[in-house]
Structures are given as C-alpha cells and as structure tokens.
Amino acid sequence: MATFVHKTTLAYLPSQEPTELPEPIGNYLENPDMSAVGTGVGTGPDGFIATVRSQYWKADVPGNAVLEMTAGEKAVVDAAELLVYKAAKLDALRTAAMQKAAEANDDYKTAKAAVEAAKDKAAVDAVEIG
Numbered sequence: 001m002a003t004f005v006h007k008t009t010l011a012y013l014p015s016q017e018p019t020e021l022p023e024p025i026g027n028y029l030e031n032p033d034m035s036a037v038g039t040g041v042g043t044g045p046d047g048f049i050a051t052v053r054s055q056y057w058k059a060d061v062p063g064n065a066v067l068e069m070t071a072g073e074k075a076v077v078d079a080a081e082l083l084v085y086k087a088a089k090l091d092a093l094r095t096a097a098m099q100k101a102a103e104a105n106d107d108y109k110t111a112k113a114a115v116e117a118a119k120d121k122a123a124v125d126a127v128e129i130g
Contacts, residue, residue: 003048004028005066010057014048033065055081 004013004021006028018025034040037052055077056069069077 002031003034004030005032005034005057005059007059007061010054010059010066012048012050012054029059029061029064029066031064032059033063036065036067 001015001017004016004018004025005011006013006023008027013021013028018030021028034048037054037057038048038050040047052068056074057066058069058073059065060067
C-alpha cells in the first residue's frame with residue numbers, strides 16, 4: 001500500500017494499491033513528500049493531516065513532493081474561485097429574473113383576457129338591452 005497524489009488534479013489517495021488507481025500510475029506521485037502541506041500526526045487512514053488547504057497545493061514532479069503555492073499563485077486560485085462564484089450567482093439572478101418576467105407575462109395575459117371577456121359581456125348586454 002502506498003499514498004498517491006495525482007500530478008494534475010492533486011487528488012490525494014492514501015493507502016492505495018497501484019492496481020486500484022483510477023488512472024495509469026504514471027499520472028501520480030507515489031509516496032510523495034507531503035511535509036510542506038501537512039503533518040504525519042493526523043487521524044487519517046495514513047496518519048496524514050493537511051495544514052494547507054488542498055487547493056493551494058502544487059506538484060513538484062521531479063522532486064516527488066507536494067508543495068504549498070506561493071502567495072501570488074494562491075491569489076490566482078482565489079480570483080478564479082471568486083469569478084466562478086460570481087458567475088454562478090449571476091446565472092441564478094438571471095434565472096430568477098426570467099422566471100419573474102414569465103410570471104408577469106402570464107399575469108398580463110390573464111388580465112388582458114379578463115378585460116376582453118368583460119368587453120364581450122358588455123357588448124352582449126348592450127345588444128340585449130337595446
């Protein structure tokens with residue numbers, strides 16, 4: 001059993017057999033040095049506990065290690081997350097606005113039909129009286 005970290009996604013896979021990996025073993029760091037992003041005094045399956053949020057990890061492939069990003073790299077990650085969050089919020093607001101517009105349009109059509117029905121009834125009443 002070994003610990004693997006995906007070189008691209010940085011997915012952390014503790015206590016894995018190489019044959020159980022979802023991708024070819026060449027896509028992973030095997031038993032990487034994780035000391036820059038955590039400690040071995042945790043309660044996880046292999047005793048590792050991260051002290052750096054995983055979105056701030058980066059792979060040092062030649063050194064078979066996982067490192068903490070620099071402040072500039074972290075700022076880029078944070079900006080990207082903020083853009084994704086804002087885009088999702090904007091999409092939700094657009095969806096809500098479109099729903100309200102559709103409801104208002106339905107209300108308008110209902111009111112217009114009621115006015116037309118009232119006009120028709122008034123015309124019929126006028127003919128009957130006259």
